[in-house]
Amino acid sequence: MPIIIFFSVIFISLVLLSIPVAFSLGTASIFVYYLSGQPLGNIPMRIWTGLDKFSLIAIPFFILAGELMSTSGILERLMDFARLIIGRLKGGLLYINILVSMIFGGINGSAVADSSAVGCLLIPSSIDEYGDKELAASVTASSSVVGPIIPPSLPMLIYAFAAGNVSVAGLFLSGIVPGILLGVGMMISTYFMIKNKNYPRIDVDYSTKEILRIIRRFILAAVLPIIIVGGIVGGIFTPTEAGCIAVFYALFIGFFITKELTFKKVYKNLIRSTIVSSIVLIMIAVANVVTWWLSIQGVPQIISNFFQQITSSTNIFLFLMIILYLFVGLFIEAAAAIIMLVPVFLPVAMTYGVHPLQFGILTVLGLLIGLVTPPVGLCLSIASSIAKTEIEKVFIKNLPLLAVQFGVLLIVAYFPELYLWVPRLFGFG
Numbered sequence: 001m002p003i004i005i006f007f008s009v010i011f012i013s014l015v016l017l018s019i020p021v022a023f024s025l026g027t028a029s030i031f032v033y034y035l036s037g038q039p040l041g042n043i044p045m046r047i048w049t050g051l052d053k054f055s056l057i058a059i060p061f062f063i064l065a066g067e068l069m070s071t072s073g074i075l076e077r078l079m080d081f082a083r084l085i086i087g088r089l090k091g092g093l094l095y096i097n098i099l100v101s102m103i104f105g106g107i108n109g110s111a112v113a114d115s116s117a118v119g120c121l122l123i124p125s126s127i128d129e130y131g132d133k134e135l136a137a138s139v140t141a142s143s144s145v146v147g148p149i150i151p152p153s154l155p156m157l158i159y160a161f162a163a164g165n166v167s168v169a170g171l172f173l174s175g176i177v178p179g180i181l182l183g184v185g186m187m188i189s190t191y192f193m194i195k196n197k198n199y200p201r202i203d204v205d206y207s208t209k210e211i212l213r214i215i216r217r218f219i220l221a222a223v224l225p226i227i228i229v230g231g232i233v234g235g236i237f238t239p240t241e242a243g244c245i246a247v248f249y250a251l252f253i254g255f256f257i258t259k260e261l262t263f264k265k266v267y268k269n270l271i272r273s274t275i276v277s278s279i280v281l282i283m284i285a286v287a288n289v290v291t292w293w294l295s296i297q298g299v300p301q302i303i304s305n306f307f308q309q310i311t312s313s314t315n316i317f318l319f320l321m322i323i324l325y326l327f328v329g330l331f332i333e334a335a336a337a338i339i340m341l342v343p344v345f346l347p348v349a350m351t352y353g354v355h356p357l358q359f360g361i362l363t364v365l366g367l368l369i370g371l372v373t374p375p376v377g378l379c380l381s382i383a384s385s386i387a388k389t390e391i392e393k394v395f396i397k398n399l400p401l402l403a404v405q406f407g408v409l410l411i412v413a414y415f416p417e418l419y420l421w422v423p424r425l426f427g428f429g
Contacts, residue, residue, distance in 0.1 A: 020279075025283075070113060071268075072254030074220075079100055091130065094139050094194065095187055112371070114147045115379040119141075119382060127387065133388065140379075142405065149182060155335060155338060158338050160360075163360065169233045172229050175419075189404050227246075291343045304351055322410075330374070362413055
């Protein structure tokens with residue numbers, strides 16, 4: 001047990017010194033391998049076995065597909081559709097922001113990319129229209145969390161790999177209801193936030209021809225997540241094959257339909273995708289080293305016994321996991337936290353009778369909330385910088401939306417039947 005505490009102290013100290021999580025894990029692993037008498041030669045072998053999985057190829061493909069869709073003119077078409085549906089409401093740009101994030105996030109699967117892309121287009125116009133920097137930034141930051149919950153989702157894909165034998169299709173289907181609850185809940189919260197404000201309405205009259213044109217352009221973008229999720233659920237192709245299809249579809253749309261994708265943009269997308277994919281895969285490789293060491297030290301069993309001594313109640317266990325995820329999310333990015341925590345805590349959760357799909361949605365949402373909470377709060381930071389305002393003011397304005405996210409998190413934890421019926425309808429779970 002003392003060596004586990006030593007490992008934790010080294011890892012946390014390095015993270016607090018702003019050392020990347022993967023390198024912090026690797027450095028701490030070297031120390032504890034040496035102190036526990038494990039051959040250091042096992043480390044490169046474990047790094048290799050952590051990456052020697054064909055299914056991991058899906059991760060860079062999904063990341064590349066999201067990058068391509070972000071630069072192919074799809075976002076503007078989604079905004080036109082959102083403006084058509086809810087643009088006439090008072091404060092319409094704020095509702096458009098949420099709806100676009102629900103759709104766009106489902107296409108690229110990344111909250112950070114969502115907050116950056118949507119924020120650059122909608123935050124300046126919302127500030128010009130309503131004169132409230134903090135509100136525009138807070139809506140953008142919070143709505144970006146919805147994207148990775150609505151399938152397809154990169155964090156869910158990472159959870160499936162970290163968990164082992166968990167269905168990607170089941171996870172994707174499990175996220176549909178919570179994602180809709182988040183989006184609708186934030187729209188309701190936004191309504192009450194601006195109810196007494198004298199915000200203008202967007203008055204645009206659309207001809208039948210314009211409506212049909214907007215819907216047609218929207219369908220070209222919305223069909224991608226349907227192809228990915230439908231193909232995986234229907235057993236037509238694997239997640240890896242789905243990633244390949246998503247890339248080819250994004251290239252086809254960008255070059256031949258919207259005609260906004262260029263070879264220069266594709267090159268930049270490849271560079272960004274390589275960097276992001278490398279970060280994720282390095283974390284997976286190093287986490288495999290840590291997971292193997294923890295398993296031979298009997299840490300999962302120790303943690304399981306510890307929780308069993310604290311409580312035999314599933315509800316209390318889930319509440320403790322919520323507290324842990326919200327705390328970890330304050331300091332560590334969601335993907336890294338998923339890779340580190342899931343192999344340890346999923347077996348414990350299953351001893352309490354928690355369904356792996358339920359635990360997956362709880363894990364993803366609980367850690368994603370950290371993207372809108374200081375001190376790290378990547379989405380909060382991005383939105384604040386675009387709005388050119390202080391992150392503290394944006395966080396205060398964001399509290400009602402944060403309350404909605406926490407409320408949905410509690411629903412995910414304690415009312416799994418509200419959303420697990422969807423994967424069960426298709427034979428998953």
